Amino acid sequence: MKIVIVNSLYTPHIIGGAEISTQILAETLASVADVHVLTLGGHGRAEGVREERIGGVTVHRMPHGSLYWIGDSKRRGVLMRTARRLTDLYNPRMNEAVRERLAAIKPDLIHTQNLSGFGAGIWTAAAGLNVPIVHTLRDYSLLSPVSSPIKNPLLARMYAMTTSGYSRHVSAVVGISSHILKRHTGAGLFPAAAPKVIPNAVEGGIAASEKDFDRRPLRIGYFGRIEPEKGVRELIEAAMSLPPDVVERIVVCGEGSLRAKLADDCREDARFVFPGKVKPAEARRLMGEADVSFVPSVWEEPFGRVIIESYQVGTPVYATDVGGIPDAVYDPEEFLFPPGSAAAIRAKILSYHSLPGEEKRRIQAACLKHCRGFTQAALLDRHLDLYDQTLAGSEYTPVKTAVGQVH
Numbered sequence: 042m043k044i045v046i047v048n049s050l051y052t053p054h055i056i057g058g059a060e061i062s063t064q065i066l067a068e069t070l071a072s073v074a075d076v077h078v079l080t081l082g083g084h085g086r087a088e089g090v091r092e093e094r095i096g097g098v099t100v101h102r103m104p105h106g107s108l109y110w111i112g113d114s115k116r117r118g119v120l121m122r123t124a125r126r127l128t129d130l131y132n133p134r135m136n137e138a139v140r141e142r143l144a145a146i147k148p149d150l151i152h153t154q155n156l157s158g159f160g161a162g163i164w165t166a167a168a169g170l171n172v173p174i175v176h177t178l179r180d181y182s183l184l185s186p187v188s189s190p191i192k193n194p195l196l197a198r199m200y201a202m203t204t205s206g207y208s209r210h211v212s213a214v215v216g217i218s219s220h221i222l223k224r225h226t227g228a229g230l231f232p233a234a235a236p237k238v239i240p241n242a243v244e245g246g247i248a249a250s251e252k253d254f255d256r257r258p259l260r261i262g263y264f265g266r267i268e269p270e271k272g273v274r275e276l277i278e279a280a281m282s283l284p285p286d287v288v289e290r291i292v293v294c295g296e297g298s299l300r301a302k303l304a305d306d307c308r309e310d311a312r313f314v315f316p317g318k319v320k321p322a323e324a325r326r327l328m329g330e331a332d333v334s335f336v337p338s339v340w341e342e343p344f345g346r347v348i349i350e351s352y353q354v355g356t357p358v359y360a361t362d363v364g365g366i367p368d369a370v371y372d373p374e375e376f377l378f379p380p381g382s383a384a385a386i387r388a389k390i391l392s393y394h395s396l397p398g399e400e401k402r403r404i405q406a407a408c409l410k411h412c413r414g415f416t417q418a419a420l421l422d423r424h425l426d427l428y429d430q431t432l433a434g435s436e437y438t439p440v441k442t443a444v445g446q447v448h
Contacts, residue, residue, distance in 0.1 A: 049081055252332060263294065287394050371408050
């Protein structure tokens, strides 16, 4: 089976989790299929399409056709970013370029991901080739040209009306969480598509870190961007209000606009450590050293990757009941709390602090088991099943071997 994956950016150009998850999906599928990725590069039209092989995947880097390349790290103002996103509503040059590339590749199935820079209009180009389309929802960019946290409802409704028309060409739609899927289908997008929830796979070995479950003072970890919408301020307020015999150390790992201010606020309290952005191996080590992690986001996270990463090293997580986070959390009834509340975070810290060592040991074992549902093997099985269903009405009929490989 030949699959074309379309995503705005592809490694080594990585902005966030969407690019990481798309690469994991592409390379996982490459073990059983001929996988091609269409993505955007920062080069001009005169250079044409650049091809390369990465991790068993054929990558086609197409010239961007927008006001600027999405991979450009320069900060752009709201007006410039909005204008670029509005060009996604109708970009005939990009639609034709994608159609020509797809016609040359001749895929059996097209799987689109984030389309910023391409525009949802490429679904019409793909549909014109009579190839089934699957789309995975990784953010809210089909609903609003302004920002990921949905703002300006009127503009968002106008934007979604256009993308919903294009989305009629999609055969199946995947949400990385039930929340993000409902957010889009509830707005009228993908009226003819079969809905499916397939969580992201999270790379990393599953192995319990050594912990002294009977020691009382807690070592707390936060891992992620340090921005207002991430709820870090509330976590710090809650931890700071508790004495050292309850909270021994708080590691706030990451970068962002609030880092300097929050670090300055905590300068008199030696328990707080701000290591900045660290390499993945170091973040994993710090996660393993924590007794418990917190994900206190106040905005609608599409997924909760850091939750699974924490579970992989045997560290439990308390997180906010918002967006796609509940789908990732083990035992939501116990480990979720309302967003934006330092008091709620404080209560969860005290709750975990009061647990006996044997109960903490049981929770760790349950977290390790829970994260096995987010492996690459699970991702592959779920996607092959979805592709089989999507292709069932086409001329191509996939045949699975005993080990699930498609030929």
